[in-house]
Amino acid sequence: MEIIHGLFHGMDDVLFEVAAAIGPLVAILVICQLLFLRMSAREFSRLLTGFGLGAVGLLLFLQGVHVAFLPVGEELGRTLTTSSSPWWLVPIGFVLGFMATVAEPAVRLLNDEVYETSAGAIPTSLLLWTLAFGVGLSVALAIVRTIVGIPLWTILVPGYTIALLTIRYARADFVAIAFDAGGAATGPMTVTFIVALGLGAASAFPGRDPLLHGFGLVSLVALAPILCVLAFGVFYARKGRASSGESQESTEPGV
Amino acid sequence: MGHWRESFFEVVKSTAPIVGMIVVLKLTLLDSDATSIALVLLGSIMAIIGLVLFLVGARLGILPFGERLGGKMPQFGSVALLLGFGVILGFAITIAEPDVRVMARQVDLVSPGFFPPGSLILAIAIGVALFVGLSLLRTALQARLVTFLVPSYLLLFLLAFLARPEYLAVAFDSGGVTTGPLTVPFILAFNVGVASVLGKRDGVSDSFGIVALASIGPVAAVLLLGLLLGSGG
Numbered sequence: 001m002e003i004i005h006g007l008f009h010g011m012d013d014v015l016f017e018v019a020a021a022i023g024p025l026v027a028i029l030v031i032c033q034l035l036f037l038r039m040s041a042r043e044f045s046r047l048l049t050g051f052g053l054g055a056v057g058l059l060l061f062l063q064g065v066h067v068a069f070l071p072v073g074e075e076l077g078r079t080l081t082t083s084s085s086p087w088w089l090v091p092i093g094f095v096l097g098f099m100a101t102v103a104e105p106a107v108r109l110l111n112d113e114v115y116e117t118s119a120g121a122i123p124t125s126l127l128l129w130t131l132a133f134g135v136g137l138s139v140a141l142a143i144v145r146t147i148v149g150i151p152l153w154t155i156l157v158p159g160y161t162i163a164l165l166t167i168r169y170a171r172a173d174f175v176a177i178a179f180d181a182g183g184a185a186t187g188p189m190t191v192t193f194i195v196a197l198g199l200g201a202a203s204a205f206p207g208r209d210p211l212l213h214g215f216g217l218v219s220l221v222a223l224a225p226i227l228c229v230l231a232f233g234v235f236y237a238r239k240g241r242a243s244s245g246e247s248q249e250s251t252e253p254g255v
Numbered sequence: 256m257g258h259w260r261e262s263f264f265e266v267v268k269s270t271a272p273i274v275g276m277i278v279v280l281k282l283t284l285l286d287s288d289a290t291s292i293a294l295v296l297l298g299s300i301m302a303i304i305g306l307v308l309f310l311v312g313a314r315l316g317i318l319p320f321g322e323r324l325g326g327k328m329p330q331f332g333s334v335a336l337l338l339g340f341g342v343i344l345g346f347a348i349t350i351a352e353p354d355v356r357v358m359a360r361q362v363d364l365v366s367p368g369f370f371p372p373g374s375l376i377l378a379i380a381i382g383v384a385l386f387v388g389l390s391l392l393r394t395a396l397q398a399r400l401v402t403f404l405v406p407s408y409l410l411l412f413l414l415a416f417l418a419r420p421e422y423l424a425v426a427f428d429s430g431g432v433t434t435g436p437l438t439v440p441f442i443l444a445f446n447v448g449v450a451s452v453l454g455k456r457d458g459v460s461d462s463f464g465i466v467a468l469a470s471i472g473p474v475a476a477v478l479l480l481g482l483l484l485g486s487g488g
Contacts, residue, residue: 003293007301017353021437024347029320037327050316053308058436060305068298072277075285092280099273105306108265109313109440113447117462152424153415160408167401173459176400179467180443183434191354191432219427222470 007067014062022055061105062188069193077200081147089143089201097139097194097221101132106187114177122173127181127229134228135185138220139194145220146201152216159223166230174233181229182222190221262310266303274299309436317437318444325448334395337449338388345387345469348441349380354432362425370425374480379429382476383469387442390468394449400464407471414478422481429477430470439466 029051033044073096080089101107111124141155167175198217281287281295328337349355359372359379386407393403415423446465450458 003290003297006290006294007297017356021348021351021353021435024351025317025320025437025441028324028344028347032324032327037323039323047316047320050312050314050319052312053315054312054317054437057305057308057310057312061302061309062305064298064300064302064305066298068295068302069273069277071291072281072285072295076280079285095276096273099276103266103270103273103306105309105313105436106434106439108269108310109318110443112314112318113440113443113462114459117447117450118459122459151420152427153420156427157412157415160412164405164408167404172399173463176460176463176467179400179404180463180465183431183466183470184439186431186434187439188354188436216424216428218431219424222427222431 008063010066011059011063014059014066018055018059018062022051022058026051062192065188065192069189070196073193073196074200077197077202078204081201081204086147086201086205089147089197090140093143093194093197094136094140096136096197097190098132098136100189100193101135101185101225102128104185104187104189106184107131107181110177110181110184118173122177127177127232130228130232131181131185131225134225135190135221137228138224139197139217141224142198142217142220143201145216146198146205152219156219156223159227163223163226163230166227166234169237170230170233171237174229174236178226178229178233181225185225186218186222191218194221258311258314259307262307262314266306266310270299270303270306274303313440317440321441321444322448322451325445325450326452327448329395329449329452334392337395338391341391342384342388344442344445345384345472346380348438349383349433349473350376352433352435352438354435355379355429358425358429358432366421369421370477370480370484375429375477378476378480379433379473382429382472382474383433384472385476386468386472387465389472390446390465391449393464393468394446394461395453397453397461400460400467403468404464404471407468407475411471411474411478414475414482418478418481419485422478422485426474426477426481430472430474433473434466434470438469442466442469 026048029047033039039047076092077089080086080092107128111128114122114127115124144150145152145155163178170178195217277295277299278292281292328340331337355376356372359370359375362370362375363372389403392398393400415426418426442465443463447462450461453461
């Protein structure tokens with residue numbers, strides 16, 4: 001009984017959130033269908049079914065993350081920070097950040113679109129691993145930041161400067177994907193779970209303001225995948241240039 | 256119904272590692288009473304079922320709708336109409352994004368009156384709207400992403416330099432929270448659709464970049480708001 005109660009606790013809030021988020025999209029769908037899209041009834045109902053399934057799925061997914069993952073993240077952050085060895089949080093943060101990204105829905109759908117538009121030319125599984133590695137690194141870095149207490153801008157400004165400078169050397173298609181990946185990686189899985197971990201750590205650590213140190217984590221999670229996918233793109237530009245003896249036009253460096 | 260099978264195996268494969276890791280951590284390092292372990296397991300199953308449904312739904316509805324709408328808009332032959340539509344779109348989906356409201360509430364909780372929640376949400380939505388428009392302009396002009404990206408980041412650095420440090424973390428995080436699970440796939444697919452009609456140079460680099468620019472907008476807007484509020488008080 002207690003378990004059932006815990007499993008559905010707070011689901012009405014999640015339901016409201018999902019309804020509020022899907023509402024405008026459904027409204028746009030209906031208005032555009034009436035004004036100019038004019039799809040067949042079959043096509044239109046197929047899209048509506050997709051929206052419905054998506055909304056129910058998002059509701060169950062968010063509720064599951066809230067009940068199963070969020071408390072563990074917070075507990076983990078709190079327990080390890082107060083233990084004798086808070087540095088253990090750094091490797092654990094890396095592994096959890098990596099795994100959470102592999103399970104992130106928006107990352108999956110970004111991969112779908114990349115696969116489709118590049119006609120399979122960009123290896124999406126490698127892209128996924130690169131992205132996950134980047135988020136893992138940034139979570140580890142964020143935990144170091146909490147333990148040591150470094151100001152946010154000392155990471156963000158050099159990070160974005162390196163990103164902008166690297167653009168020159170990476171392939172154009174990777175540049176666009178890299179900067180989009182930063183947005184896709186900051187999805188519900190990573191944000192709720194990893195922020196809980198960071199907040200737990202910051203609240204238990206002496207002399208750290210939990211909310212001021214909890215904020216800023218998302219921006220680091222957004223930055224690291226950009227750098228990693230760009231590095232991947234530089235590697236690809238190199239590889240392309242090395243084999244450009246056979247095909248010249250396929251690898252135009254720069255943007 | 257290949258969608259179902261494919262999505263199911265994909266989700267199980269992608270969530271198994273993190274669920275396993277959490278159970279192991281729970282059993283070794285953390286409190287491991289029967290109730291909380293059961294909650295973790297049942298909640299994980301719920302999240303997995305939800306993710307399967309969400310991916311099937313997105314592939315059936317949200318992605319095709321975004322691409323179809325994006326492919327239709329340029330056919331009216333008016334760039335202004337396309338941009339206007341993009342601005343409205345960006346504004347509407349951001350106002351509705353749950354994460355944005357959650358963050359505005361959290362910020363108000365830590366420091367009441369620092370950022371009035373209404374003005375924070377409005378600033379974020381305006382920032383997203385303008386930069387979605389800007390990104391569609393790039394797609395329509397077939398311009399390179401760097402020509403828009405570099406000046407935007409330089410503007411951010413300038414604003415970050417001028418604003419008080421307290422505003423910095425909140426501003427940069429607002430770029431991440433606006434790109435939620437519904438917004439990202441939808442605007443991605445929308446831009447892929449627009450680029451499939453307008454972009455001819457290189458499919459991939461024209462199709463992507465909209466999420467990147469859409470996450471710069473709110474950061475700039477929140478930093479600006481910080482400057483306005485800071486100079487007023």
